[in-house]
Amino acid sequence: MRLSPLSVDEALASLRTGRDGLAPAEAARRLAEFGPNRVEELARESLLAGFARQFSHFFAIVLWVGAALAFLAERYGPGQGMSTLGVAIVGVILVNGVFSFWQEYKAERAVAALRRLLPQTVQVMRGGALEQIVAVDLVPGDVVVLAEGDLVPADCRVIEALGVRVNLATLNGESLPKARTAEPSQEDSPVLARDLLLAGTSLAAGEATAVVYATGMQTEFGHIARLTQAAGEAPSPLRREIARLSWLVAFLAMGLGVAFFLIGQAMRLPLIESCLLAIGIIVANVPEGLLPTVTLSLAMATQRMARRNALVRHLPAVEALGSASVICCDKTGTLTENRMAVKRLLLGRALLEPAALADRPELAARHRQLLLNAALCHNVKANRAGGAAAGDPMEVALAAMGRRAAGWERAVRLDEIPFDTARKRMSVLCDTPEGRVLYCKGALETVLPACEAVEGDAGVTPLDDAERARLLRAEDELAGSGLRVLAFAHAVIGAGGPPTDDRGLTLSGLVGLEDPPRPEVPGAIARCARAGIRVLMVTGDHPRTALAIAREIGLVTDASPRVVTGDELRRLSPAQLQLALDGRQLVFARVSAEQKMTLVEALKKKGEIVAVTGDGVNDAPALKTADIGIAMGLSGTDVAREAADVILLDDNFASIVAAVEEGRSVYENIRKFLTYILTSNIPELVPYLSFVLFGIPLPLTIIQILAVDLGTDMVPALALGAEKPDPAVMTRPPRARKERLLTWGLVARAYLFLGVMEAVAAMAAFLSVLARAGWHRGEALASSDPLYLQATTACLAAIVVMQVVNVFLCRHPRASSLAFGLTGNPLMLAGVAVEVTLILAIVYTRPGAWLFGTAPLGPEVWLQAALFALSMWALDELRKVWARRAGGGRGPERPANGSARARSPGSTP
Ligand code: ATP
Numbered sequence: 001m002r003l004s005p006l007s008v009d010e011a012l013a014s015l016r017t018g019r020d021g022l023a024p025a026e027a028a029r030r031l032a033e034f035g036p037n038r039v040e041e042l043a044r045e046s047l048l049a050g051f052a053r054q055f056s057h058f059f060a061i062v063l064w065v066g067a068a069l070a071f072l073a074e075r076y077g078p079g080q081g082m083s084t085l086g087v088a089i090v091g092v093i094l095v096n097g098v099f100s101f102w103q104e105y106k107a108e109r110a111v112a113a114l115r116r117l118l119p120q121t122v123q124v125m126r127g128g129a130l131e132q133i134v135a136v137d138l139v140p141g142d143v144v145v146l147a148e149g150d151l152v153p154a155d156c157r158v159i160e161a162l163g164v165r166v167n168l169a170t171l172n173g174e175s176l177p178k179a180r181t182a183e184p185s186q187e188d189s190p191v192l193a194r195d196l197l198l199a200g201t202s203l204a205a206g207e208a209t210a211v212v213y214a215t216g217m218q219t220e221f222g223h224i225a226r227l228t229q230a231a232g233e234a235p236s237p238l239r240r241e242i243a244r245l246s247w248l249v250a251f252l253a254m255g256l257g258v259a260f261f262l263i264g265q266a267m268r269l270p271l272i273e274s275c276l277l278a279i280g281i282i283v284a285n286v287p288e289g290l291l292p293t294v295t296l297s298l299a300m301a302t303q304r305m306a307r308r309n310a311l312v313r314h315l316p317a318v319e320a321l322g323s324a325s326v327i328c329c330d331k332t333g334t335l336t337e338n339r340m341a342v343k344r345l346l347l348g349r350a351l352l353e354p355a356a357l358a359d360r361p362e363l364a365a366r367h368r369q370l371l372l373n374a375a376l377c378h379n380v381k382a383n384r385a386g387g388a389a390a391g392d393p394m395e396v397a398l399a400a401m402g403r404r405a406a407g408w409e410r411a412v413r414l415d416e417i418p419f420d421t422a423r424k425r426m427s428v429l430c431d432t433p434e435g436r437v438l439y440c441k442g443a444l445e446t447v448l449p450a451c452e453a454v455e456g457d458a459g460v461t462p463l464d465d466a467e468r469a470r471l472l473r474a475e476d477e478l479a480g481s482g483l484r485v486l487a488f489a490h491a492v493i494g495a496g497g498p499p500t501d502d503r504g505l506t507l508s509g510l511v512g513l514e515d516p517p518r519p520e521v522p523g524a525i526a527r528c529a530r531a532g533i534r535v536l537m538v539t540g541d542h543p544r545t546a547l548a549i550a551r552e553i554g555l556v557t558d559a560s561p562r563v564v565t566g567d568e569l570r571r572l573s574p575a576q577l578q579l580a581l582d583g584r585q586l587v588f589a590r591v592s593a594e595q596k597m598t599l600v601e602a603l604k605k606k607g608e609i610v611a612v613t614g615d616g617v618n619d620a621p622a623l624k625t626a627d628i629g630i631a632m633g634l635s636g637t638d639v640a641r642e643a644a645d646v647i648l649l650d651d652n653f654a655s656i657v658a659a660v661e662e663g664r665s666v667y668e669n670i671r672k673f674l675t676y677i678l679t680s681n682i683p684e685l686v687p688y689l690s691f692v693l694f695g696i697p698l699p700l701t702i703i704q705i706l707a708v709d710l711g712t713d714m715v716p717a718l719a720l721g722a723e724k725p726d727p728a729v730m731t732r733p734p735r736a737r738k739e740r741l742l743t744w745g746l747v748a749r750a751y752l753f754l755g756v757m758e759a760v761a762a763m764a765a766f767l768s769v770l771a772r773a774g775w776h777r778g779e780a781l782a783s784s785d786p787l788y789l790q791a792t793t794a795c796l797a798a799i800v801v802m803q804v805v806n807v808f809l810c811r812h813p814r815a816s817s818l819a820f821g822l823t824g825n826p827l828m829l830a831g832v833a834v835e836v837t838l839i840l841a842i843v844y845t846r847p848g849a850w851l852f853g854t855a856p857l858g859p860e861v862w863l864q865a866a867l868f869a870l871s872m873w874a875l876d877e878l879r880k881v882w883a884r885r886a887g888g889g890r891g892p893e894r895p896a897n898g899s900a901r902a903r904s905p906g907s908t909p
Helices: 008-014 024-034 047-053 058-076 082-118 219-228 237-266 270-284 290-307 316-322 355-359 361-366 368-377 393-407 444-450 465-480 523-529 544-553 565-572 575-578 593-604 617-625 639-645 653-679 681-694 704-712 712-720 729-733 743-772 785-808 827-846 846-852 859-887 894-902
Strands: 121-126 129-134 142-146 157-165 202-212 310-312 327-330 341-347 351-352 412-417 425-432 433-443 453-455 459-462 484-492 507-516 534-538 562-565 584-590 612-613 626-632 645-648
Touching: 008 202, 024 534, 047 082, 058 082, 058 827, 082 270, 082 290, 082 704, 129 368, 142 290, 157 412, 202 412, 202 617, 202 639, 237 270, 237 290, 237 639, 237 681, 270 681, 270 704, 290 310, 290 316, 290 617, 290 653, 290 712, 310 316, 310 523, 310 653, 316 626, 316 653, 327 425, 327 653, 341 393, 341 465, 355 361, 355 393, 361 368, 361 612, 361 639, 368 393, 368 425, 368 433, 368 484, 368 507, 393 484, 412 704, 433 444, 444 465, 444 484, 444 507, 444 681, 459 575, 465 507, 465 544, 523 534, 523 653, 523 729, 534 593, 544 584, 562 565, 562 859, 565 584, 565 593, 575 593, 617 626, 617 639, 626 639, 645 653, 653 712, 653 729, 653 785, 681 704, 681 743, 681 785, 704 712, 704 785, 704 827, 704 846, 712 785, 712 827, 743 785, 743 859, 785 827, 785 859, 827 846
Parallel strands: 327 534, 327 612, 453 507, 534 584, 562 584, 612 626, 626 645
Antiparallel strands: 121 129, 121 142, 142 202, 157 202, 310 645, 341 351, 341 507, 412 425, 425 433, 433 484, 453 459, 484 507
């Protein structure tokens, strides 16, 4: 549908609507007719393809090879049960694939559910009243009101536009914003038509009222979405790390399998036995449940983060958050409450409290222009239903003060120069009963150069240098007490040419507003200091206001910290800036959004992992450049939210710190279950080595290995992935960018320490059952011999008993297992319960015996395994004591380069 070149009224008529919008009943009817305003997301991968992927990844291929070997062995030596083994391995691949698919599906659903938590909303006129609705409910004929930073929710024809510029990058890649007006356009292409606003683009500046003419898949964006495939996300460092790990482990498994096959052949073992060896070693080494558990633990972390008010938009952001080393943070609304209250007024030479205006009407009358300015120069939307006004809380406070004191507000706005962080001021041109007046408000240093006169106690006088200096001093003083200071100026426009806010203004006074710090922020700042995370305040506000607030929240403690202003920043070369960033306590003030990006780039060059907050349109580049872009959910624009990785639901700095804590714990948790899963590989491997090296009967069958890897180990591993953040996680420096998931410390603990102890217990269980029955070395045992069945069952049972204890040891690499309560992680107890039930079922039930080749055990076997488990627990606890003493804390294993980046706590603010 094309609405150009219709006039506004023709366009409205053709859509059977008016400037007051649709009646609610008609909107509901149209919603039923046209359907929801949603561009159907293209499924990146069909369910079937996702399902198939679970059977073709590297681990699965290794297992397929194992199964093929078994079937091959059956061919050359039929009747020895090798085909049953082959079928069992294929069964494992299937069970594992289905389980992984289910976990991935659950993880994806969890992330998608989070996205739905914060739907895009839009201001719409319905039956003459302005309402906020979710963009999905828009219908053709709706009249929407859009402001700077809003995403255009559907294809619209402009009805009114004030300084509108749109960013069309999503449609045509063009990065320069283009103007849009209500004038009918002759352009044929909707993208070029100057009277249209298209879905998927965003308002870079200005305000618009527009009528919707196409929604959902009918929009231009919908057409494009149909044609193009969404680009896939680049793999995150964690994914790459996991992939590396998978290859490593799978190659190890294959290599060892082949090597043992050859050793078996060299020892002249029958082909069947060599194959059995190879398959056993492959199956023992592949950590089958690893990949889906990683995905699921990331997804669970996003849910925990959402509960703590940080909404993660992409899974990889979870781990990036965990390694953040610098947080560049706005002041207003994030560190402070954004609850503005006017505290001081500088009118003439008098510094007053706002209450003075009510007490002294002559004062209000004398400074009427300032009050009218406050009442008129803003973008606050009055709520017709009588509720709270919507808009920037500072403007709400100023408008309320102006309206109360001036008591008059009949004015027509003719034009507006909107606020932007570079100009730091905003102006409106109004027709008032007192004539046409330009009102300007903003930072004093940008307003003062445009002023030629000042309103004082004795009326309007020319502005001389002494007066300028006095005003700047007064501003400094107000800012020094933490107030945000705004200057107000105006000009009555006569016939003297077009109005401008660059010159000829009369300064009417200064207003100081208080915006208290959020109460939880000082605590969060202190946590960051302990966690080795540097917090840099990067604000557009006055240096002294910034410093006062920074002191109040404990961000700055030095007597003479460095405050770098935007002007200074502009003069610094990239090298100078990088060196300046070495400074101990730094605050950045009067910084524009573009400079924020320069700062982020400089920090990244220094090797920092940077998180940056932002809310405005101009913040989008910095949000994209940073390792973690964090947008404000309450005050942020759609554009900032789109550019961000994380959205703060409450705009609160403390929520960022909570998210960092969750991000760090996820990494630690992955390490915990990795330790757990890898440990049991050794007691699964050693029986095969002993079989070859010592010529004893095979102590553990392949099916029994699978019973551990895919049965008893599964839920406890998941439980380790769901561990709550360890309080100590925020007392360590951030992880280094290059730090590996699989450290030598972890491998040594899993394979050489815990694994070896488990192997000893497993072999002891096997051999003692045989020894008690009088078996001696060299004596042959048939694979169906009840004694042999009982001995392998004892080996399996010992591994599981050891793993039951191991799950508690794996809760932390250094802290004692006794330091953790049993109730903190319900999945942990469930995991152990499942593990115990499964092994009892395997050992004592008929189907268990049939499936896994087991025989019932006497109590002495369990007792012996329990003694070994107790010894492992005691030895690992001793190791932990030693590690704590040596490491001086409860930190995890850390490679040597991990500490190179660690800052001493004293160097963080
Ligand atoms: P932060 O960047 O930490 O959120 P901020 O809100 O003070 O701090 P900006 O929004 O960039 O930063 O504002 C910079 C300055 O511009 C403010 O200190 C104020 O002097 C002025 N200013 C802010 N908002 C307005 C506005 N709506 N109208 C006029 N001037 C404004």
